[in-house]
Amino acid sequence: MLTFLMKDLLLFWRDRKEVLTVILLPLVLVVVLSISMAGLFDENQSDNYDLALSLVMEDHQSKAIEEFKASVHQSDRIPDNGKQEVIAGVEEHPPVESLMDFLTSPELENLLTVETMSKGEAKERIENGESNAMLLIPEGYTAQLLKNIYLDQGTAPSLQFSAKETAVEVDMIHDVIDGFLEQLNLQYVVSMSGGEVSMNQVEHPEGGTEVVDNDHSFSLTMDQYFALSIGALFVLFMASTVASRTGIEKREHTFNRIALTNTPGLHFLFGKTCATFVLSLLQILLIFIGSHLILGVFSERSFTFWMGMIFMASVYALAIAGLSSIMTSVSLRLKNPDAADGIFMTILMVFGTIGGNFIPIYVLPNWLQQIGEWTPNGLTLAILIEWLQFEDVSTLWLPAIRLLGLTLIAIGVSTMLYPRRGEIS
Structure with a gap:
């Protein structure tokens, strides 16, 4: 051989x-x-993407916060001396408004374009390829989220994220939203222990690679x-x-x-x-x-x-x-x-x-x-x-x-x- x-x-x-x-x-x-x-x-790879998100707003945030304030005053779960701090934190950083501010922040403006519209129009834009994905904030989302976190009532609500098909762009938008919501919920939980809700501690997505523990990538x-x-x-x-x-x-x-x-x-x-x-x-x-x-x-x-x-x-x-x-x-x-x-x-x-x-x-x-x-x-x-x-x-x-x-x-x-x-x- x-x-x-x-x-x-x-x-x-x-x-x-x-x-x-x-x-x-x-x-x-x-x-x-x-x-x-x-x-x-x-490193500026994100500049090569032009992502579009259609936002459908069915929630009534102001009404939900007023209902939440009344529930807090009646609740025995939150100490009396901490009720005002909880209300102040939620009023200063309401969940839906914080999400909107994040999605339209300068850090994301070159990567993601967000437009608010009706559900029917959003579906049509996705079918026509004008939007990569649709994010629907359902009615009662704010009220259910705040009651679940602060009053331990009901189940945690979820946003409705949908797209025509799976793609890299869709995954990017989903990961950005999911990462922000996780950090926002964490800030609310921290405030239950006497801390303050701080949007400065909610990180914006950055380019490059990440170092986890001592493993280099x-x-x-x-x-x-x-x-x-x-x-x-x-x-x-x-x-x-x-x-x-x-x-x-x-x-x-x-x-x-x-x-x-x-x-x-x-x-x-x-x-x-x-x-x-x-x-x-x-x-x-x-x-x-x-x-x-x-x-x-x-x-x-x-x-x-x-x-x-x-x-x-x-x-x-x-x-x-x-x-x-x-x-x-x-x-x-x-x-x-x-x-x-x-x-x-x-x-x-x-x-x-x-x-x-x-x-x-x-x-x-x-x-x-x-x-x-x-x-x-x-x-x-x-x-x-x-x-x-x-x-x-x-x-x-x-x-x-x-x-x-x-x-x-x-x-x-x-x-x-x-x-x-x-x-x-």
Whole structure:
């Protein structure tokens, strides 16, 4: 088998034009795309969004606060010396008005446009695509919220948030509103203990990444995304590159001459599989290292980060080798090598698209995104992005096991498809 491995590596090395293409083309693409699309993932990424929220107001806040004041005076749950402080805090920062002030604050004006309208008009704007989402504040919301927090009466009310379909923009609006309400409710609870309701302590959303405990996270830049995406894509095509040589060897009767030597047939298959692994691993490492040397895409990263990158690159190369083994067996069974190459290229183009290598995966429908996560390139790209941002070793194991499982299945299938003596088409 080592002889066949060396044969495929030497044949690849002899084609200097292809060697230069494999090394230089992905690096050129990374540099060109990074420069031409610079700024798309900058720290001011929120400026690239123009979110629209339709607000439907059915609640009567003033009336609710008056009813709440009367309930507080009659309540035995709040001490007499604290009733006036509670009322003053609610009057100064009523919940619905505080939410409106937050959504129209200067910190959000470049990100979110809020318009108040009727429920029917809001639904129409969502259907027409003029608004990303609708927020309905139902009747009795203020009264029910205040009675639940301060008087422990009834259940906590909820706002009605709806959108035409799930999207990144919709999730952003929902998270902004949900985060504010959680902090506002916390301020009201604090005021029950004698504190004051302070809107200065309610944080506005900020760009960049967050540091939780002592775990550092990093933002994803455009050049980093292209380095990972192009790397995964070109290694995917390596499977077809190696397998396509099988058609040439069959056309030139090289395979038949090998069969006449009584060499175990699977040595030929596993030789190409191992050659694909070596070439794939070298290519993806050259892309990562070359991108770093040219653009500094992985600057100031730890030794652990690089070990994680090498580990996932190795597992991905194994998966590509398994894919190449299936293509090799199929090539030997098909009469027309050009037809085989066309089929392989079509499959790889589909993999590249749904795996997020040609276009960002979030623009695809959810069902396609889920399928893309089961392609070797899609799974690898997703986990490399997560590793780049968080460097959490625990996130590597499950994807690595899935890739190894795909590798074993692919090799098993290729072994069953591999033609026996006299079965070559």
